[in-house]
């Protein structure tokens with residue numbers, strides 16, 4: 235059997251998505267607060283604390299500059315945590331996936347459900363930061379509503395990447411590598427906290443290859459009532475990332491679970 | 494009604510041939526048992542039959558459909574009790590059933606209407622709102638059985654359904670399985686409890702190292718593979734040794750003698766001469782009983798430990 239054959243997508247993923255939603259609903263408030271605490275601290279602490287010492291950054295007050303970064307950062311974080319720790323516990327620890335696969339469900343349905351679920355949760359986190367930013371008067375116009383589809387897409391891209399790691403992970407400890415070697419450096423190189431242009435040229439090239447950069451490059455102009463330059467390219471990179479990573483994650487999951 | 498038929502099933506992991514050519518078929522309405530020590534390949538057989546892993550060779554049909562090609566659809570007609578409990582710990586008892594029904598495309602109203610009846614069957618009436626971690630092992634097993642019935646399946650697969658349960662809990666599961674058989678369901682059961690198999694199975698296969706080494710009804714298997722009677726002989730501590738006695742004298746009375754530690758198992762077709770002999774021997778105790786499946790199992794798979 236070819237584990238890396240194309241995914242077969244169907245709406246059968248919906249009941250699995252609803253299962254995760256039902257669990258989340260029981261713990262929604264602490265879960266949302268947990269997801270939001272970090273990005274809020276960065277946004278408010280750096281934005282107002284550091285921002286008061288700085289002139290404009292990238293042509294914006296620092297709090298506005300970092301708010302756009304925080305929306306993307308929060309989305310990435312939420313998608314990553316869900317696709318790593320929560321999905322792994324459903325797959326390996328609680329054996330929820332085994333139970334679902336005994337029903338008339340394909341692994342494709344299940345991994346798609348995890349993808350869309352993690353993206354949904356991530357979008358909610360991103361949207362919550364956006365709402366806080368709007369309440370603080372940091373959002374210039376309704377053009378910022380485009381951030382809602384953007385955070386969902388960003389969520390898909392990072393959920394798919396996270397599911398690759400989960401499909402390979404022998405245990406929870408494995409996830410530290412992903413954070414240390416990928417997520418943390420990417421956060422620093424993607425223009426979340428400071429403009430990419432401040433980086434050495436070689437690192438700027440690396441930055442252009444990172445999905446978070448593309449999300450940030452879309453998000454920041456939308457905060458200031460500007461249409462992002464080269465928007466379709468950035469969208470295409472995020473879509474391609476989501477599709478390719480999902481395909482790979484599914485192939486690895488098939489190899490792990492259906493052997 | 495088509496159930497499950499398997500022919501020439503082979504599966505290897507690396508160099509290990511886990512299934513070495515299995516052929517069997519379930520008759521509608523029967524309970525068929527797969528018996529074997531740990532590692533015999535029971536779970537792997539079930540996973541192949543359900544299309545959860547692809548065999549290297551062989552053909553499988555489940556509920557009238559080819560597996561693994563159309564296994565997902567075939568599983569609509571099947572209820573599964575897995576070897577390891579995998580109830581959803583975040584949900585209540587009733588939510589576990591409701592959510593599982595959704596995976597079959599069942600409407601919430603339809604499942605909700607069945608929940609009281611399913612809980613009644615599982616001996617969990619009044620526990621609909623209990624959390625999973627408040628249930629005992631036996632209750633979890635019964636809830637898993639109820640969950641397997643949520644789609645009203647024709648076929649039930651149970652992988653070691655009573656392992657780890659106390660006698661009361663085991664008997665309750667057996668009673669429920671008998672009820673399900675009476676309702677006309679077909680059951681495939683794996684176990685390493687011989688009494689369970691003897692009680693429940695119309696037919697069974699004893700498997701070891703991925704092969705069937707005996708198949709038939711419990712009576713047929715016993716008749717075909719072992720002498721009808723057994724006398725177990727034990728020594729009295731400090732007086733006489735059953736092992737020494739067996740080596741020296743048991744051969745003249747029994748067709749076959751097995752010695753493990755301080756117990757001699759004498760298999761025979763005619764028990765009276767040995768019983769007379771033992772009546773005059775002081776220092777030896779004995780137990781006379783008909784041969785059972787466990788004797789066959791131990792004869793065919795050996796007495797060595799399997800981990």
Ligand SMILES: Nc1ncnc2c1ncn2[C@@H]1O[C@H](COP(=O)(O)OP(=O)(O)O)[C@@H](O)[C@H]1O
Nearest residue numbers: 493506511529530531532533534535536537538
């Ligand atoms: N996914 C797997 N990868 C490698 N070996 C496996 C896998 N699944 C089962 N096995 C091996 O196959 C043999 C049969 O296992 P199993 O079917 O679980 O036996 P049983 O259920 O009879 O105890 C065992 O030796 C087990 O280690």
Ligand SMILES: [Mg+2]
Nearest residue numbers: 535536537576
């Ligand atoms: Mg097993």
